[in-house]
Amino acid sequence: MPGVSSTWTGNSLQVPALALSAFAVLAGSAAAQDGCAEATGVPAHHMLPANSDTVHWGYFSKGVEPAVFANSGDLITIETLTHHANDDAERMIAGDPGAESVFAWDADGKGVDRRGAGPTDASALGRGSGEGFGVHILTGPVFVCGAEPGDVLEVRILDLRPRPSANPDFAGRTFGSNAAAWWGFHYNDLIEEPAQREVITIYELDATGGLNWAKAAYSYVWTPQTDPYGVVHETIDYPGVPVDHSTVEKKEGVLEGVRVPIRPHFGTMGVAPVEADFVDSIPPGYFGGNIDNWRIGRGGTMYYPVAVEGALLSAGDPHAAQGDSELAGTAIETSMTGVIQVVLHKASDLEGTIVEGLDFPLLETEDEWVVHGFSYANYLEELGEAAQSDIYSKSSIDAAMRDAFRKMRSFLMTAKGLTEDEAVSLMSVGTDFGVTQVVDGNWGVHGVVQKSMFAD
Amino acid sequence: MPGVSSTWTGNSLQVPALALSAFAVLAGSAAAQDGCAEATGVPAHHMLPANSDTVHWGYFSKGVEPAVFANSGDLITIETLTHHANDDAERMIAGDPGAESVFAWDADGKGVDRRGAGPTDASALGRGSGEGFGVHILTGPVFVCGAEPGDVLEVRILDLRPRPSANPDFAGRTFGSNAAAWWGFHYNDLIEEPAQREVITIYELDATGGLNWAKAAYSYVWTPQTDPYGVVHETIDYPGVPVDHSTVEKKEGVLEGVRVPIRPHFGTMGVAPVEADFVDSIPPGYFGGNIDNWRIGRGGTMYYPVAVEGALLSAGDPHAAQGDSELAGTAIETSMTGVIQVVLHKASDLEGTIVEGLDFPLLETEDEWVVHGFSYANYLEELGEAAQSDIYSKSSIDAAMRDAFRKMRSFLMTAKGLTEDEAVSLMSVGTDFGVTQVVDGNWGVHGVVQKSMFAD
Numbered sequence: 051m052p053g054v055s056s057t058w059t060g061n062s063l064q065v066p067a068l069a070l071s072a073f074a075v076l077a078g079s080a081a082a083q084d085g086c087a088e089a090t091g092v093p094a095h096h097m098l099p100a101n102s103d104t105v106h107w108g109y110f111s112k113g114v115e116p117a118v119f120a121n122s123g124d125l126i127t128i129e130t131l132t133h134h135a136n137d138d139a140e141r142m143i144a145g146d147p148g149a150e151s152v153f154a155w156d157a158d159g160k161g162v163d164r165r166g167a168g169p170t171d172a173s174a175l176g177r178g179s180g181e182g183f184g185v186h187i188l189t190g191p192v193f194v195c196g197a198e199p200g201d202v203l204e205v206r207i208l209d210l211r212p213r214p215s216a217n218p219d220f221a222g223r224t225f226g227s228n229a230a231a232w233w234g235f236h237y238n239d240l241i242e243e244p245a246q247r248e249v250i251t252i253y254e255l256d257a258t259g260g261l262n263w264a265k266a267a268y269s270y271v272w273t274p275q276t277d278p279y280g281v282v283h284e285t286i287d288y289p290g291v292p293v294d295h296s297t298v299e300k301k302e303g304v305l306e307g308v309r310v311p312i313r314p315h316f317g318t319m320g321v322a323p324v325e326a327d328f329v330d331s332i333p334p335g336y337f338g339g340n341i342d343n344w345r346i347g348r349g350g351t352m353y354y355p356v357a358v359e360g361a362l363l364s365a366g367d368p369h370a371a372q373g374d375s376e377l378a379g380t381a382i383e384t385s386m387t388g389v390i391q392v393v394l395h396k397a398s399d400l401e402g403t404i405v406e407g408l409d410f411p412l413l414e415t416e417d418e419w420v421v422h423g424f425s426y427a428n429y430l431e432e433l434g435e436a437a438q439s440d441i442y443s444k445s446s447i448d449a450a451m452r453d454a455f456r457k458m459r460s461f462l463m464t465a466k467g468l469t470e471d472e473a474v475s476l477m478s479v480g481t482d483f484g485v486t487q488v489v490d491g492n493w494g495v496h497g498v499v500q501k502s503m504f505a506d
Numbered sequence: 507m508p509g510v511s512s513t514w515t516g517n518s519l520q521v522p523a524l525a526l527s528a529f530a531v532l533a534g535s536a537a538a539q540d541g542c543a544e545a546t547g548v549p550a551h552h553m554l555p556a557n558s559d560t561v562h563w564g565y566f567s568k569g570v571e572p573a574v575f576a577n578s579g580d581l582i583t584i585e586t587l588t589h590h591a592n593d594d595a596e597r598m599i600a601g602d603p604g605a606e607s608v609f610a611w612d613a614d615g616k617g618v619d620r621r622g623a624g625p626t627d628a629s630a631l632g633r634g635s636g637e638g639f640g641v642h643i644l645t646g647p648v649f650v651c652g653a654e655p656g657d658v659l660e661v662r663i664l665d666l667r668p669r670p671s672a673n674p675d676f677a678g679r680t681f682g683s684n685a686a687a688w689w690g691f692h693y694n695d696l697i698e699e700p701a702q703r704e705v706i707t708i709y710e711l712d713a714t715g716g717l718n719w720a721k722a723a724y725s726y727v728w729t730p731q732t733d734p735y736g737v738v739h740e741t742i743d744y745p746g747v748p749v750d751h752s753t754v755e756k757k758e759g760v761l762e763g764v765r766v767p768i769r770p771h772f773g774t775m776g777v778a779p780v781e782a783d784f785v786d787s788i789p790p791g792y793f794g795g796n797i798d799n800w801r802i803g804r805g806g807t808m809y810y811p812v813a814v815e816g817a818l819l820s821a822g823d824p825h826a827a828q829g830d831s832e833l834a835g836t837a838i839e840t841s842m843t844g845v846i847q848v849v850l851h852k853a854s855d856l857e858g859t860i861v862e863g864l865d866f867p868l869l870e871t872e873d874e875w876v877v878h879g880f881s882y883a884n885y886l887e888e889l890g891e892a893a894q895s896d897i898y899s900k901s902s903i904d905a906a907m908r909d910a911f912r913k914m915r916s917f918l919m920t921a922k923g924l925t926e927d928e929a930v931s932l933m934s935v936g937t938d939f940g941v942t943q944v945v946d947g948n949w950g951v952h953g954v955v956q957k958s959m960f961a962d
Contacts, residue, residue, distance in 0.1 A: 230930045235911060242926045251931040264935075269927060305928050307961035310936040371935050377911060378934035447903040447951075451944060455691060455833060470698045471725060472761050474686045475707040478834035479720075479827050480766040484940040485951065488907060495903075495941065505763035 083360075085119040086195035093123045093391070100129035100189045100385075102151040105366070107133070108166035108184030108289060110329045110339060112322040112358040116193035122394035127387065129213070130316065130368045131187045133289040134227035134383035137250050140295075141225040142385065146216035149385065152187060153290055155278045162187075165289050167328035167438065178281060182288035183438070184331035186318045186340060190364035192392065197361040200397035202405045203321060203354045205363060205390055210314045210348045212370060213385035214257035224257040225267065226370045226384030231286045234379035235488045248272035248286055250293075251304060253382045255312060255370055263309035264371055264382055270298040310371050314386060315347035317367030320411065324357040325430035326438070331367075333441050333492035336428045338411040342381070342487040343422065343496055344372045345415055353405050353412040363392065374496075376487040404465035410457050419499040421461050423454025424492045442491045450495040454483055458497040466504060476503075539816075541575040542651035549579040549847070556585035556645045556841075558607040561822070563589070564622035564640030564745060566785045566795060568778040568814040572649035578850035583843065585669070586772065586824045587643045589745040590683035590839040593706050596751075597681040598841065602672035605841065608643060609746055611734045618643075621745050623784035623894065634737060638744040639894070640787035642774045642796065646820035648848065653817040656853035658861045659777060659810045661819065661846055666770045666804045668826060669841035670713035680713040681723065682826045682840030687742045690835035691944045704728035704742055706749075707760060709838045711768060711826055719765035720827055720838055726754040766827050770842060771803035773823030776867065780813040781886035782894070787823075789897050789948035792884045794867040798837070798943040799878065799952055800828045801871055809861050809868040819848065830952075832943040860921035866913050875955040877917050879910025880948045898947045906951040910939055914953040922960060932959075 087094065096118045098104060104117045120126060131149055135142035143149045154161035160179075164170050168181030175181050194203060212224040230236065230249040237246060249271055255264040274284045277291045320338025323329050334341045338354050346352060354361070365388065372381030400406045410427060413420035426432045426449070429441045458481060462473035480503055486494030543550065552574045554560060560573045576582060587605055591598035599605045610617035616635075620626050624637030631637050650659060668680040686692065686705040693702060705727055711720040730740045733747045776794025779785050790797045794810050802808060810817070821844065828837030856862045866883060869876035882888045882905070885897045914937060918929035936959055942950030 228931050228935050230927065230934065234930070234934070235907070236915075236930050239908070239911070240926060240930075241915075247927075249927045249931065251927075253935070266928075266931070269931070305924070305932060308928075308932060308936075309959055309961070310932070311956065311959070373934060373936050374938035374940060375907070376934055377937075377939070378930050380934065382935050447907055447941075451691070451831070451903055451941060452695070455695070459692075459697075468761070470696065471686065471703075471705045471707075472722075472764075474690070474692050474696075474834045475684050475705065475722070475725070476761060476764065476766070478686065478690070478829060478832055478836065479684050479709070479838050480764075480829050481833075482830035482940065483833070484830060484938065485903075485907060500767065503764055503766060505765070 083195065085116060085193060087119065087121065089121040093125055094121065096120055096124060096126045098126050098128045098189060099148055100131045100152065101148040102154070102161040105131070105152055105162060105187050105189050106364065107162045107164060107187050108180050108182065108331050110320060110322050110331060110337065110364060111327055112324060112362060113327055114191055114362065116360065116362070117190050119193045119195055120392050121195045122392060125208070125389060125391045126192060127389050128189055128365055129387045130189050130366045131385045132226065132368055132383040133185050133187045134229060134380065135385060136290050136292045137227035137229065138225060138252050139292060140217060141215055141220055141252070144217045155290065155292065157278055167330040176281065177288040178277065178279065185289040186331040186367040188318065188331060188364040188366040191322060191362035193360035193362060194392050194394055197356045197394050198359055199324065199357055201356040202395040202400060202408050203356050203361045203363065204393040204395060205319065205352045205354070206393065207346070207348055207350045207388060207390055209389040210386055211259060212255060212257050212314065213387055222257055224255050224384060226253045226255065226264065226382035228253060228378070228382050229286055229380045230378035231380060233489055235375070235377045253310065253370070255384070262312045264312060265309060266305035269301045269304045273297050310382065313344040313347060313371045315344045315369050316365050316388065317342045317369045317381060319346065319352065319365040321354045321356060322358050322362035323430055329430065330438050332490050333429060334424060334490060334494060335430060335492060336410050340367060340490050341411060341422055341494060342372065342376050342490060343413065343420065344369065345420055346413055349416055351414040353408055353414070355408050375485045376489050379489045406464055412461070417501055419461065419501065421454060421457040421497045422486065423450045423457050423495045423497065425449040426492055427453050429492050445491055445493045447485060447488060447493055447495060450493045451483060454495040454497045461499070539651065541572060541649060543575065543577065545577040549581055550577065552576055552580060552582045554582050554584045554645060555604055556587045556608065557604040558610070558617040561587070561608055561618060561643050561645050562820065563618045563620060563643050564636050564638065564787050566776060566778050566787060566793065566820060567783055568780060568818060569783055570647055570818065572816065572818070573646050575649045575651055576848050577651045578848060581664070581845060581847045582648060583845050584645055584821055585843045586645050586822045587841045588682065588824055588839040589641050589643045590685060590836065591841060592746050592748045593683040593685065594681060594708050595748060596673060597671055597676055597708065600673045611746065611748065613734055623786040632737065633744040634733065634735065641745040642787040642823040644774065644787060644820040644822040647778060647818035649816035649818060650848050650850055653812045653850050654815055655780065655813055657812040658851040658856060658864050659812050659817045659819065660849040660851060661775065661808045661810070662849065663802070663804055663806045663844055663846055665845040666842055667715060668711060668713055668770065669843055678713055680711050680840060682709045682711065682720065682838035684709060684834070684838050685742055685836045686834035687836060689945055691831070691833045709766065709826070711840070718768045720768060721765060722761035725757045725760045729753050766838065769800040769803060769827045771800045771825050771828070772821050772844065773798045773825045773837060775802065775808065775821040777810045777812060778814045778818035779886055785886065786894050788946050789885060790880060790946060790950060791886060791948060792866050796823060796946050797867060797878055797950065798828065798832050798946060799869065799876065800825065801876055802869055805872055807870040809864060811864050831941040832945050835945045862920055868917070873957055875917065875957065877910060877913040877953045878942065879906045879913055879951045879953065881905040882948055883909050885948050901947055901949045903941060903944060903949055903951060906949045907939060910951040910953045917955070
């Protein structure tokens with residue numbers, strides 16, 4: 051893993067034997083496959099904790115060494131951390147060895163140096179290594195043994211629960227941060243002064259799952275924060291900058307009496323794209339990634355087209371709750387732990403199945419199928435060399451709706467065997483299109499198909 | 507009412523005394539108010555059938571004479587007809603005196619001549635009177651006694667049921683038409699040949715309400731249809747053109763086994779705008795109109811800002827089912843009968859209520875508040891003289907999302923007393939934005955607020 055300062059190696063004690071062994075594997079496909087155990091027919095259960103050795107921060111990459119090797123059918127307990135934990139370190143980091151190892155940062159080094167797909171010498175903007183071109187802490191990747199380009203990876207989310215605060219002062223409680231940030235849809239359209247302001251609202255939820263709602267704890271307006279390297283962050287422009295609470299004014303009693311329904315989900319989960327070595331974690335695409343659809347939660351199943359050997363599945367950006375559109379830029383960003391099961395569908399077995407020809411991330415829930423459209427279905431390919439910066443100037447719900455329409459048609463014709471005319475009529479009278487997000491560069495529209503419409 | 511040929515006056519027998527009396531009222535506000543009965547404190551129940559004397563076709567207008575006068579609190583049983591009934595006249599018109607009077611059309615005249623807000627001499631395109639610039643058969647208007655600009659009209663939809671087929675061959679059944687039409691989002695993006703085609707799919711549903719789903723009966727591709735005046739309609743370009751079924755090829759067995767969930771609603775309901783004398787019924791706006799949100803159904807309550815004296819509420823475009831986006835251009839277009847209650851909120855009483863300052867159509871359901879954003883909040887005012895044509899070249903979900911954001915903020919701050927920062931955070935983590943429609947010129951995005959989030 052990149053940039054682990056010797057300061058923090060003590061945290062490698064957190065890494066169980068299986069994950070550590072992953073790091074002994076050399077790059078290169080033959081060597082990578084060597085990490086695979088022989089399939090026994092009995093699913094193995096892997097533990098994948100989140101710490102500075104098992105996360106990559108702000109990017110997907112086909113070059114990241116696997117954190118775990120899994121055969122089709124294996125289960126993985128996967129810890130994920132919110133990259134907003136430093137908005138209130140007392141509540142979301144303190145006393146939590148995994149989180150502390152990831153967020154560790156002093157004048158001598160960082161637990162995880164590279165944060166984003168940008169230059170590691172911060173030569174572009176001076177923000178820091180990786181420049182924050184991509185922000186999500188991603189746990190993994192999971193190398194799925196036998197997975198090759200053209201296959202489809204099914205990922206079942208069997209469980210997903212908030213990570214309790216490790217601070218004894220907050221026992222039994224969990225917290226999350228909502229940042230109404232400069233990349234939000236609202237930012238240049240505010241009516242109160244100052245007209246451009248970033249607001250952090252800390253939410254609290256029940257760590258035991260006994261309550262199905264979150265409430266706001268307090269809020270503060272972002273003030274310039276100086277990171278341990280001395281860089282001043284006027285806005286929220288680099289992930290994991292510790293917020294000095296002596297510099298902000300906390301507002302209590304916000305959203306009094308308001309209960310936000312809990313919708314635990316992975317904001318970001320996906321396989322490694324093939325198009326570039328380091329891919330900004332913010333814009334979603336055919337490989338999944340930062341889809342930010344709150345339906346990708348417990349009981350949900352994702353299907354991804356595999357683009358590189360081993361698929362290299364990573365997950366992070368856990369959300370306790372989010373609305374369709376994620377309007378202000380973030381959800382209730384809350385660390386969570388999931389149990390997932392990976393099931394590999396080989397290219398040769400896809401014909402006649404619902405995922406034949408699948409070239410986008412498809413969600414299945416108990417009651418629904420959900421297709422994901424984006425402003426660009428595959429912006430990495432469509433926008434050429436400058437794709438990773440250009441995508442941010444090409445955000446469009448109109449274009450995402452166009453893409454969602456095409457994917458819905460494709461799904462109904464492939465998975466349900468409809469003619470084009472049948473598909474078009476049905477999607478007009480019986481399927482729903484919603485705004486997934488308007489804050490991730492490659493904006494999203496999802497299309498929802500109710501399973502109950504079909505007799506078979 | 508415009509253009510009622512003497513051929514069809516026999517149908518005036520369908521009009522009950524109360525509605526007929528409305529037509530004796532002269533235009534002009536003093537005279538209009540004269541149609542109002544003294545409020546007794548006991549709600550009156552008015553019957554408003556749909557026939558050639560009680561509908562206006564394809565436009566809202568402050569100049570249409572009231573079909574009924576209602577005091578605040580009165581109930582109205584209102585029949586509404588789908589303008590697509592002539593796609594299968596045997597199933598949707600035959601034997602139904604009200605529908606026959608409206609759709610009547612032979613070489614000598616039409617039951618309702620003007621169809622649309624265009625020129626009545628068809629001088630623009632030669633399609634026919636009104637040119638089909640606006641297509642919905644609207645029943646009404648209801649003159650709400652005492653309503654003035656600045657007031658808010660609440661309309662409760664107490665009931666809404668499909669109109670049974672009057673043809674004995676189809677007893678107990680109801681039918682609707684879905685047109686995948688040239689104005690659909692899919693039209694220039696088809697993969698099968700012919701690349702541009704319009705497809706009518708006739709759906710069947712249970713008229714008794716015993717089944718909560720519709721099924722497709724058959725479909726056909728639109729062929730050029732010659733109307734009784736001899737005008738050939740290459741595409742679906744004028745409402746109510748009788749389809750000669752000997753010229754189309756019916757395809758049976760379409761969407762076999764598929765059950766479309768029933769969502770009965772008014773596609774179009776609204777008050778008369780003040781900005782123009784004849785307003786195309788297709789683009790929705792601040793006055794409501796063709797919102798095409800399937801949530802505007804039984805149990806729903808709409809709030810409209812009143813723009814002209816008497817409010818002049820009309821309803822039509824009934825839908826048995828529709829998905830969010832209405833992608834192909836129409837829903838399952840099915841004649842239906844509703845029971846509505848009108849409640850007037852005077853401008854002087856609005857302060858401190860949820861509808862203070864309301865300048866858009868707001869929906870309340872049992873569990874939700876729904877704000878309606880459009881590409882242009884008030885296109886009639888914003889786009890100037892050519893607004894009614896220009897709006898079709900300015901359709902944008904992006905713009906509608908912008909408008910929906912602002913309305914959601916306004917609602918949360920006004921109705922729920924939140925600060926702007928609270929509203930922005932809550933809408934990101936707890937409210938949902940969806941694509942209402944992408945086919946009505948002034949495209950729509952709706953924002954949904956769950957009532958259960960609020961303790962009071």
